[in-house]
Each structure stands twice: as structure tokens, then as C-alpha cells.
Amino acid sequence: MLLIVPADPMRPRRADEHFAAEAAAAREAGVEVAVIDHDALAGGGDPDQAVARVPASTDAVYRGWMLPAAGYGAMAAALGRREVSLRTGADDYRTAHELPGWYAALESVTPxxxxxxxxxxxxxxxxxxxxxxxxxxxxxxxxxxxxxxxxxxxxxxxxxxxxxxxxxxxxxxxxxxxxxxxxxxxxFERLTGTEVRTWWVAGECRLTGAHPDTPGAVCVPDLTAVTPLVAALGLPFVTVDLALREDGEWRVVELGDGQVSDRPAEISAETLVAALLAG
Known part of the structure; x- marks a missing residue:
């Protein structure tokens, strides 16, 4: 696996501080790490120049700041020209990143x-x-x-x-x-308690933790109804945020692409990298 992270804007050969721990954990696990110019991609710059430091790889995973679907597609195409295959292709990213892409599959468990x-x-x-x-x-x-x-x-x-x-x-x-x-x-559905963020690799829930907006508030959701629906989407790496409705049913608040989902403090960088490697 190759881990791709945004570069520090002031030190472009180093990982952005927000993702430095994950980059370090990946290197410790024997995973190669490459940096890209996220600001150039987000701002409509030259995508080939933005990914110029990325070596060829057959299994690359991006962990970085959110990109619009078109921007991610431009990055994926530029990486493809460098013989880099993203585990999450442009179509899969759009499906996970934009609500209309995943809603039909999860309609029974979401508002x-x-x-x-x-x-x-x-x-x-x-x-x-x-x-x-x-x-x-x-x-x-x-x-x-x-x-x-x-x-x-x-x-x-x-x-x-x-x-x-x-x-x-x-x-x-x-x-x-x-x-x-x-x-x-x-x-609108009346929810009780706080949201839980679950992390799914290859259709399997690998990690459960607090939502970044409510650090420290961790509980274990019942994923019985959700698991087959998320697995059926066939997406490589996603997060699913859930909350308990007042009638006691767990509801999906959001599905997102795991590459651009914020990691709460309760989940270590080493744990997340291990989950990606296991997947």
C-alpha cells in the first residue's frame, strides 16, 4: 500500500501537520508515503504538477483534506498517468462523498x-x-x-x-x-445521545469511535441492519456516522469517503493504518 497525504504548504516535502501522525505510523508499518499539493488540486492548479512526487503504485490510499468530486477525479486521472492506482476510484469517491450516491442503498436506515x-x-x-x-x-x-x-x-x-x-x-x-x-x-428525526463514527474497509466495519465533533463520547452501535447495506455498496473505504433515534433504532446520519473523514483522537494513527493494511 502507498499512503498519499497533503504536503505542508510551508515545507512541501513533508506531510501536512494534520496528517503527520498517520504518515509516521504508515512508515513505521513499512508503508511508503508520498505527498501531494492539495492546494493546487483544490484551487484548479495543474493536477500533474500537484502529484509529481508520487511514485507508481498498484494500491494507493489518500488520507487528506476534502476535495470536490471533480477535483478528486482530476487527481485520480493525474495519478493514473503516473501508473498509480487509487484503491478508491473517482466514481467510488463520488458515490461515497455525495449524498445522492449512497442514499438509495441506505434509504431504510436513514431519514x-x-x-x-x-x-x-x-x-x-x-x-x-x-x-x-x-x-x-x-x-x-x-x-x-x-x-x-x-x-x-x-x-x-x-x-x-x-x-x-x-x-x-x-x-x-x-x-x-x-x-x-x-x-x-x-x-428531521429526533435523536438521542451523540453520533458515533464507524470506519469500514472493503465492506467490513473495522473501527468504531467517537464523532470528531463530540470527542470522548463513545458507544457501540448495533450494526445488524446497516452492515449488509454498506457491504452491498462495494466501496473500498468509507465512514458511517450513526446516532440513536428516540425510539431506540440506530440511524445513519451520514456516509462519507474514509479518505477525507476526520480521525477522532480516540482512534490512533497506528490503528487506522493497521485497518487499511488489513483491508
């Missing part, structure tokens, strides 16, 4: 959801009508603005079109150039 293509008001209104009345949570294809809960995430009643659009407009404003795909409208 009812509709979405738009783009940010037009009329499309948003139609999406709200399809979901019906009641409370909802808004996001785009890749991320919410949950830290601005009442102004840019939570809609108390979808039948109040003007109020819903104010929340959607604020979400769009906050996401700015990072707004991805369109508006996603999710049925």
Missing part, C-alpha cells in the same frame, strides 16, 4: 430525503413539496451548516415556504464556492 440539482428556488420548493410537511434539516450534497443550526440547517415546518427558503438561502450563502450539487432536504 427520508429529497434533493435538487442546482440552487434554483423553484426546484427547492418542489423538493419541499415532495417531502411534505413537518420539520426538516437542510444541507448540500456533501455538507451541512449544522453549526448555524437555526439559521442555515433546521426548518421547523416545510409548509412555510418563505421560512424554508430563508434557511436554504443562508445555507447557500455560508457554503459559498464550496456549495456542492444542490439542496438536500432531510426529514
Amino acid at each position: 427520508e430525503t429529497v434533493w435538487t440539482a442546482g440552487d434554483a428556488r423553484e426546484d427547492f420548493d418542489r423538493a419541499c413539496e415532495r417531502l411534505g410537511g413537518g420539520a426538516a434539516v437542510l444541507r448540500d450534497y456533501t455538507k451541512s451548516a449544522k453549526h448555524h443550526w437555526h439559521e442555515a440547517a433546521y426548518v421547523p415546518d416545510l409548509t412555510d415556504g418563505e421560512a424554508a427558503w430563508r434557511v436554504a438561502s443562508r445555507l447557500r450563502e455560508l457554503r459559498g464556492g464550496d456549495f456542492a450539487g444542490g439542496f438536500v432536504v432531510r426529514r
